[in-house]
Amino acid sequence: MSMIDYDARPVTPQVLLVGHRASSVGYSIRDFLSRNGVPYEWVDMDDAARVGALLPEGERWVDRLPVCVLPNGIRLAPATLEGVAAGLGMVSTPSLSEYDLTIVGAGPAGLAAAVYAASEGLHAVAIEAVAPGGQAGTTSMIENYLGFPQGISGSELATRATAQAKRFGAEILLARRLAGITRDGSDYVAHLSDGTAVQSRAMLVASGVDWRRLEVPDIDELLGSGVYYGAGPSEAVACNGCRVAIVGGGNSAGQAAVRFSRYAAHVTLLVRGSSLEASMSKYLISQVKELGNVEARTNTEVVGLESDTSLRALVISSGGVVARISADALFVCIGGVPRTQGADNVGLALDAAGYLRTGAELSSSTGALDGWPLPRQPLPLETNLPGLFAAGDVRSGSIKRCAAAIGEGSMVVSLVHQRLAELGGE
Amino acid sequence: MDTSSTTGLPADPLVAGPSNEAAAEFSRVASAEQIRGVAGALEGNGITCIVLDSGEEAREAVRSILPVGAEVYNNTSRTLEVIGVAEDIERSGQYQPLRPRLYQMDREMQGREMRQLSASPEWVVGSVHALTEEGSLLIASASGSQLGPIASGAGHVILVVGAQKIVRDFDTGLRRIYDYCFPLEDRRARQAYGVSSGVNNVLVINKVIAPGRITAILVNEPLGF
Numbered sequence: 001m002s003m004i005d006y007d008a009r010p011v012t013p014q015v016l017l018v019g020h021r022a023s024s025v026g027y028s029i030r031d032f033l034s035r036n037g038v039p040y041e042w043v044d045m046d047d048a049a050r051v052g053a054l055l056p057e058g059e060r061w062v063d064r065l066p067v068c069v070l071p072n073g074i075r076l077a078p079a080t081l082e083g084v085a086a087g088l089g090m091v092s093t094p095s096l097s098e099y100d101l102t103i104v105g106a107g108p109a110g111l112a113a114a115v116y117a118a119s120e121g122l123h124a125v126a127i128e129a130v131a132p133g134g135q136a137g138t139t140s141m142i143e144n145y146l147g148f149p150q151g152i153s154g155s156e157l158a159t160r161a162t163a164q165a166k167r168f169g170a171e172i173l174l175a176r177r178l179a180g181i182t183r184d185g186s187d188y189v190a191h192l193s194d195g196t197a198v199q200s201r202a203m204l205v206a207s208g209v210d211w212r213r214l215e216v217p218d219i220d221e222l223l224g225s226g227v228y229y230g231a232g233p234s235e236a237v238a239c240n241g242c243r244v245a246i247v248g249g250g251n252s253a254g255q256a257a258v259r260f261s262r263y264a265a266h267v268t269l270l271v272r273g274s275s276l277e278a279s280m281s282k283y284l285i286s287q288v289k290e291l292g293n294v295e296a297r298t299n300t301e302v303v304g305l306e307s308d309t310s311l312r313a314l315v316i317s318s319g320g321v322v323a324r325i326s327a328d329a330l331f332v333c334i335g336g337v338p339r340t341q342g343a344d345n346v347g348l349a350l351d352a353a354g355y356l357r358t359g360a361e362l363s364s365s366t367g368a369l370d371g372w373p374l375p376r377q378p379l380p381l382e383t384n385l386p387g388l389f390a391a392g393d394v395r396s397g398s399i400k401r402c403a404a405a406i407g408e409g410s411m412v413v414s415l416v417h418q419r420l421a422e423l424g425g426e
Numbered sequence: 427m428d429t430s431s432t433t434g435l436p437a438d439p440l441v442a443g444p445s446n447e448a449a450a451e452f453s454r455v456a457s458a459e460q461i462r463g464v465a466g467a468l469e470g471n472g473i474t475c476i477v478l479d480s481g482e483e484a485r486e487a488v489r490s491i492l493p494v495g496a497e498v499y500n501n502t503s504r505t506l507e508v509i510g511v512a513e514d515i516e517r518s519g520q521y522q523p524l525r526p527r528l529y530q531m532d533r534e535m536q537g538r539e540m541r542q543l544s545a546s547p548e549w550v551v552g553s554v555h556a557l558t559e560e561g562s563l564l565i566a567s568a569s570g571s572q573l574g575p576i577a578s579g580a581g582h583v584i585l586v587v588g589a590q591k592i593v594r595d596f597d598t599g600l601r602r603i604y605d606y607c608f609p610l611e612d613r614r615a616r617q618a619y620g621v622s623s624g625v626n627n628v629l630v631i632n633k634v635i636a637p638g639r640i641t642a643i644l645v646n647e648p649l650g651f
Binding site for chain 2: 008009010011012034037038039071089140141150152153155156159163166167233236258259262263
């Protein structure tokens, strides 16, 4: 028995990542580990003593960065997200040849569907490219989610939901994205990026949204080395004492500002609109305004970036006046683009913005139900393909809130039951 | 005194270890008769007791008690590290280990969640610093964070105890903590964390009113310190 439980650090060896901080691959691995709750230690190449102790001399590691040292001592060089996930035993294979329900995406909607489906005896499997929780999983604190009067962090909500889904028997296949969907009779087959095929009698697309890209010259070259999409929970501590800029006026941007204010020397919130009130919850606006090191600039857009090996400054435009502000990191939290990659080859009906149409919306959309084979109309949340449902942010007309997505994810399971009964065998 | 051969800790000439007298008194494994007596006393105090011969058997016993999928907090413990229980909990994928989850959390934003999680895990696995012949458990802590869950916060507690920790009575148990455990723990804390330890809190469990909540696995060999 030890007398000290020093900040609850694990007592067994951790994952070590060695590389340059300004590495997009390194960032993707940090982001993956952080969002999956896997402790790791980042060792920067500038730390010659640590690097020398970890990487044996005689090999030219600099060409093989980032290097990942797994807890069992195996070195992956250069490390990839897929390789790290596999090395940590996080890549499982489907246990069944056919499921009742395949869920694409393990955000709030997908996790809710997994919990309700599995708890009601359905064989359910969820496919997740990065980590359970989706965008909500990166939220530092959700303060208006029912039942948590002190708030709950997105990662904690996701961790609990994942444990709950697994306890009921749902499977979660991590670190692989959906590459395509095919039909096998009335079944659907999800083809994953690693070649795995998952067959099921019904399917739910709950893949959520991606952050909208910021249209600024050369921004892609700085991804992971100063520019990040989303709240970047893995980067918060690394921003200690830095100058951070956040683009966006919604709750995600506000929550990111609150989180980074705890670490950064200064946070600038850049909002294209004329006020925060139009897009951010009142409680967050109050919090942001009380933070002494957070400055909100409205009517402002980023028009340029300055960098050397990583981001150094932003060029911003406010009402036609161009200015330069120092920034070590830029987090982009603007809007959303429906994440339908992999699901777009099977003939799903989309709205003008690319979101999946479902239910009654299909009937009012010209041509959306051409080829619909059944005498009944699509069920609520059912797409133009029988037995293929959509829920959460990716669905056209959905309310883009965590609680709404969870509601849809739980509601869709009763519709899946109807579909399975229609097919027979339930 | 160099206690590295019995404790598994590297020697450190800069940090004084326990005296030769303390090391001789408190690293000696109890007799079979003492172990039997203590096991009976523990049962009488409402603490389930399992007596085993080796650390490997203790590891298997912990595996057989912990349900697959259980939420488990493993206290920092040389005993658990040496016999492989810490590895099983944190790395096997069989459980929901709280320690890595807590370590990954944002201390600034999730402090309250961290306190709640660490205060009331479903299972706690740890050890003790002394076990008296009357069946009382003594556990010291610098931060105190380990004590609340063992006393009442955790749903179930498993304590793996090497038989060298058996002492005659409460006063001897306290002496074991101050004269033997603390110098060794202080050395470990300085080596591992760069900070000194302290006997800041001591939990004494004389009796358990919810029989079966605490299981003590008493191992007939020296484990930890």
